[in-house]
Amino acid sequence: MKVLVAGGTGFIGTNLCEELAKRGHEVTALSRSPGDAGLPDGVESALGNVSAYDSIADTVVGHDAVVNLVSLSPLYKPPEGTSHEEVHLEGTANLVRAAEAAGVDRFLQLSALGADPDGETAYIRAKGKAEAVVRESALEWTIVRPSVVFGDGGEFVEFTKTLTTPYVTGLPGGGKTRFQPIWVGDLVPMLADALEGSEARSASEASEQGSRADDAHVGEIYELGGPQIATLADVTELVYAAEGKDVTIVPIPMELAKLGLSAIDSLPFVPFGPDQGRSLEFDNTVADNDVTAFGRDPTALRTLGSYLGLEGTRHRAKPAETA
Incomplete structure (x- = not known):
């Protein structure tokens, strides 16, 4: 073609x-x-x-x-x-x-x-x-x-770093928004x-x-979607674990986070706005993973942890079918 x-x-x-x-x-x-x-x-x-x-x-x-x-x-x-x-x-x-x-x-x-x-x-x-x-x-x-796509040249990992800091970081709603990242x-x-x-x-x-x-x-x-469901908190832990750093998540009430994003929305150097706050109020996961329509086994797909070099280490992301 x-x-x-x-x-x-x-x-x-x-x-x-x-x-x-x-x-x-x-x-x-x-x-x-x-x-x-x-x-x-x-x-x-x-x-x-x-x-x-x-x-x-x-x-x-x-x-x-x-x-x-x-x-x-x-x-x-x-x-x-x-x-x-x-x-x-x-x-x-x-x-x-x-x-x-x-x-x-x-x-x-x-x-x-x-x-x-x-x-x-x-x-x-x-x-x-x-x-x-x-x-x-x-x-x-x-x-x-x-769902969100990760890989070399992608923005999901860098977005997580932009939104957070190592060691101690605040996350809207405690980072409970769920993603199903696919490589x-x-x-x-x-x-x-x-x-x-x-x-x-x-x-x-x-x-x-x-x-x-x-x-x-x-x-x-x-x-x-990918083989695992991970919350934003999970992703944050994975990203910094790949750099050999720990991170403690401090929950920020969602309404307070949205209010803050609205207040700074007009500032040109701030990359986030009210829409980004609202997007964290709903999950980014699939009900039924249609990768099977292409002959793929969902459990055989690459995980974000594997991509980050953390295969075999403990982290909170869960297989999609049990999350």
């Missing part, structure tokens, strides 16, 4: 582009600044901003599939001059419109757990509205909702599978369909 990966120069994007290229696909990474992307060998780059339709419409032409990974982080306030609605909703609508006009076969949307047009945060609401645009399109779509090295092959489909085709079917994928995952929404 000829695959256009919007947001292909980001953390997940570069990994997905490499995976797709290894599988023999012709891959182009669409980005606002592709020049310094450091893309894998064999991956082309294209300049475009999904928030501006005219900058992407011509690039979409000629592709069999489009992957939308463009996203603002839910962990930090959006950069000045941008918004979740502009990037997630308007950006998705532009990509869908361009894909429909170009006759693209497949569309893969990376969404978020809890995506809901009526959700509690601007990020969750925009992701929910974007999903509706994709579902209502004429495209053969698949939507994937992962980028586990997630990306499943994204590629979702795009390709997984049902075997006969030689005649393959010849008839040419470069098109099968429809094994068309019209499906998958929620994906």
Whole structure:
């Protein structure tokens, strides 16, 4: 397939582009600044901003599939001059419109757990509205909702360090918010599978369909998480244990934390705002882990502790099925 990966120069994007290229696909990474992307060998780059339709419409032409990974982080306030609605909703609508006009076969949307047009945060609401645009399109779509993703180049570990301090740190609600972190090295092959489909085709079917994928995952929404559920307090302990440091968690009442974030929201050097406080009031875990739809055993996926070099040590994160 000829695959256009919007947001292909980001953390997940570069990994997905490499995976797709290894599988023999012709891959182009669409980005606002592709020049310094450091893309894998064999991956082309294209300049475009999904928030501006005219900058992407011509690039979409000629592709069999489009992957939308463009996203603002839910962990930090959006950069000045941008918004979740502009990037997630308007950006998705532009990509869908361009894909429909170009006759693209497949569309893969990376969404978020809890995506809901009526959700509690601007990020969750925009992701929910974007999903509706994709579902209502004429495209053969698949939507994937992962929990937080970790790995080299990811922001989850650094976010934890930014939010906390070693030895003694305060956490809203005592850090009881639960996550189900999934390693980028586990997630990306499943994204590629979702795009390709997984049902075997006969030689005649393959010849008839040419470069098109099968429809094994068309019209499906998958929620994906890692093998363990960890609270923010667990993650904080893991991150500092990897540096040989202990940490004591001091609970901060959630209402007080949200009040403080609202009070400092206007300060440009503060990366967190009221939305980040609200996001800590609901868990980021899956009810049923859909990694099984891609033939993966949830217990065999990589843990955050293993990634941090703590395999075999004691920590509070629990297997997802028992947490």
